[in-house]
Amino acid sequence: MSIATDQARVIEGVKAEQWVRIYRRMVMIRQFEEQVNELYTRALMPGLAHLYMGEEAVAVGICEALRQTDYITSTHRGHGHCLAKGASPDRMFAELLGKEAGYCRGKGGSMHIADPATGNLGANAIVGGSAGIATGAALSSKRLGTGQVTVCFFGEGALGQGVLYEVMNLAALWKLPVIYVCENNLYNEYTHYSETTAGDMLARGAAFGVHAESVDGQDVRVVYATAERLVERARRGEGPALLVCNTYRYHGHHVGDINREYYRSKQEEQEWKTKRDPIKNFAEWMIQQKISDAAALEQMQKEVRAEMKAAVEFAIAAPYPKPEEAEQDVYA
Amino acid sequence: MPEMAVRELTFAHAVREALAEEMRRDSRVCIFGEDVAEAGTPFKVLSGLVEEFGRERVLDTPISEAGFTGMGVGAAMTGLRPVVDIMFGDFLTLTMDQLVNQAAKVHYMSGGTWKVPMVLRTTLGATRRSAAQHSQSLHAWLSHVPGLKVAMPSTPYDAKGLLKTAIRDDNPVVFFEDKMMYKLKGPVPEQEYTIPFGVADMKREGEDITIVATSSMVQVALGAAECLEKIGVSAEVIDPRTTWPLDEKTLVESAKKTSRAIVVDEGYGRYGVTGEIASVIAEGAFYSLDAPVKRMGAMHVPIPFSPPLEDVTVPTEQTVFEAARAMCGKG
Ligand SMILES: Cc1ncc(C[n+]2csc(CCOP(=O)(O)OP(=O)(O)O)c2C)c(N)n1
């Protein structure tokens, strides 16, 4: 894995324990999603879920550069963003199962996790639906002088939504502290992005004077180093940025999307999984740099797995909300 | 009617067959939407159409609902007959300017010169555990707008016949399909047929009470009617099939005959389809009614994800049965 010099400088400054924390977060997301897949397969989860496996380095690299008080908005494929921003797995699983202990008291489910304590303004099931919210949050931070930065996560499919360009224009005009993080995992549902996206993605931001760049979204070091720079830039009042992270989702569009050879080959999936896995490659690098060793990482995997299992057990045992709850919280 | 060969088809298959037949009949008919080609939509409603008609006529779009719905309007004005696919009815919000300010008004504002022969197919319905942004039934919004027609099929037979009519109509038609119904099977004749708009269908004949039900609620009403029969209440189930044009006459006549009416629709009750139909009945059958017309719709909340919460937000066989029983003094 090779990286540019300015990124190398940021990376050099990172302490071993921070790399270990980053690794642990990525493993946590991977194993969280494995449990979700299993819950679905065992018919224990209502509805569907869109798994984040394969894209862990994006959420973790970006959120590592954020403070707890910074804001994020997330998407239908949002478990990774929420966990990376600090959500706890037990309340996440509880939400996925529609239980009262969940982050939204069971009302939101997989696609709508929200958590003020970690600055999570909410996951959104409307593609591009959070672009306005994120940019509005950035307007608040600027107006109130809080120094907070907002990250708007979205898939490359959201580049099709006009609202994104309306708010990017505003963010540039008003120099708002917002970073548009486009997770390009190559597919809008079942259609390759090349069939839906004309021209150059970065040029779309650049046209508004929004600082735009792209990174290898499978390399958490690079994602983190870039995010660190863009977040600081936004915090200094230098305005919005568009960051395209090139990545890949390992599973189907959602858990029920099993037969997908009509839109992408098994070979393509295999290549991403074996050659570009963000967790495996990062582990190798950590071992090579003597930040950690194979046994310690293995041990950490075990611990995280046990933690996720316990969180699932908690959620399964947790009670459902009472039917009367349906009418609560329509108005503030 | 001549003897017809009849098969059992799913609702999804009936929709697909209507599209395929109309596309064979008229080369101007084309489809656009997200994942409509090889994927055949997430519900697999359109599977096989791109193979037969090619990518010139079955077009995968970016996730740009406002843009491609607007293009549907323009293409319809200028020689195509587009069938625009909006994956979930919840995404209608993104198309509203194109539908309401453009499609609905072009004919009138141009003094009757331009026409918009476009169909917009979309879905409605809760109980799929899809939460608040994938479960709404927003057909009342469109039914409110002069210039739009709104079709709400409740069986495979109706889906096919109404969709063929929609495609041949020279006006913009919004066509709502209940997601939960795609796998429902029902008889569909092999021979060509269409179903006219504005003609209600008596889904079941009865004497004691009229249950007017739309789309997803028709099966619910029929289930309730069966339970009612067991306690000696004979319910008539009327399906308006289109909320606009609305067959006021059939609704009023049924209510006059039975003297009681309940209106069941999966949209919100307030300012909704049930209110409109109830007032049509109240105005037209006032002197024959033994009780105020009752409305049943979705609870006035965003549809919650959690199953025990979601299940209480929409009318069910049980709640319709109980309402009818109480109304007939059998409770
Ligand atoms: C406005 C809107 N249109 C369509 C959909 C249906 N839909 C859900 S996810 C999706 C694809 C999104 O692709 P992308 O933004 O690249 O995110 P990914 O799933 O790849 O993470 C679509 C079309 C939606 N939720 N919202």
Ligand SMILES: [Mg+2]
């Ligand atoms: Mg994508």
